[in-house]
Amino acid sequence: MNKVAIIMGSESDRAVVDPNNHDIDTFTKLVSLPDAIVYLQRPEEMLVGRTKARKHNPISGTETKNVVEFIKNASITFNTIFRSPRLRTQLLVVNASECKIAEVNSQKINRTS
Secondary structure (H helix, E strand, O other): OOOEEEEEEEOOOOOOOOOOHHHHHHHHHHOOOOOEEEEEEEOHHHHHHHHHHOOOOOOOOOOHHHHHHHHHHHHHHHHHHOOOHHHHOOEEEEEOOOOOOOOOOOOOOOOOO
């Protein structure tokens, strides 16, 4: 079975963090690669809204300032990782600003054994 990683990030390229290139290089050498990586770029405003709406918010507090900083830092880190020659061959970047992607309903499914 083919493995595909789908990652969402912002189109923003303003620097908030300076990722450690040595650590990223080590990570990209050690990570098991899927057959393809699809990087869906979304507008920062959309990612901020979706992050704030999550029930399991990974950011302390839901202040917009904290969420924006989190999104920018994640986007910069992803963009730095994807510049790695090893990952570039597996990468498809999709500017999904205008794309309508079906939302998945996250209701729990009761299973019977």
